[in-house]
Amino acid sequence: MKTDIRVKRGIIISMVLIMTLSLTGCSLFDSKSKVYSRYIISLLDINYKNVSKDYMTLTGVSQKDAEAVYVANMDYQAHNLMNYYGIKEVDDGTILSEFYYLAQSIFANAKYEVTGVSHDSSSDSYTLELTVYPLDTLETCYDKVVEYIEGFNARVDEGDYNNTTEVEYETEFAQGIIDILKATVDNPGYMDPVTLQIPIKPSDDYYYITDEDFLTIDRDILYIRENPTTTETTAGMEETGEEAETLDEESNDSETDASDSGASE
16 A cells, blocks of 8 residues: 555644635615525525525525525535545545535534624615524534544554555545544534624625625634644654645635625626
8 A cells, every 4th residue: 555645644624615605685675684684594594504495585596596505515514524634535425425414414503693783874884793603513522533533543553554545544534533423413512602793785786795704604603623632743744734734725725716706796
């Protein structure tokens, strides 16, 4: 087996932003505060829970297009989870499918609410106060993941994977992470709430929130340690370190693309 796949495993904190969302609302009409509140909740509901009724009503999109938003976001979240744990997509798509279903299970429990709306009468602008309750799923199973990685690294040191293929090696590692997450997602908990100020951007006929503001919300939906304690050691970590650096660069590039994409008017 090639030695470059028998590296120590560690949690990679970078979350790669790989998609751009349509964030356009419908035409302006009366009771703006209520409509804007409904819109942002409907936007989050379709992205995280596949609840489409209000989103379709407010935006005028079809059921097919609404479901496409959800599918794209779950695919994005699945890739994020894989990148977080340093899991490679080396098989026929089975690993990605497992993480896709995990993403569905995790984000179905997303919790958020509009807790206030401010109106600047001089500019007739509105800002929503959105309270997000970050899911603690990854934090809850963090110690178990670290313990699993330590055991996996020990088996690497003992030569257990010297005669395995890359697909076998990566699949076994991924399956251990998947099993831990599956045992956790059914008991969701939440971290301390985070309150965000989300401006509504009106144009002549439509309103929307920016891609940047959506990504800010997305970062608070699921709690992730900023500086996790990993089991990484200096021996055999060259590839993992390079991968982490690459992910950081990709994340920065992708985030720029997302924030620059704008929204239709």
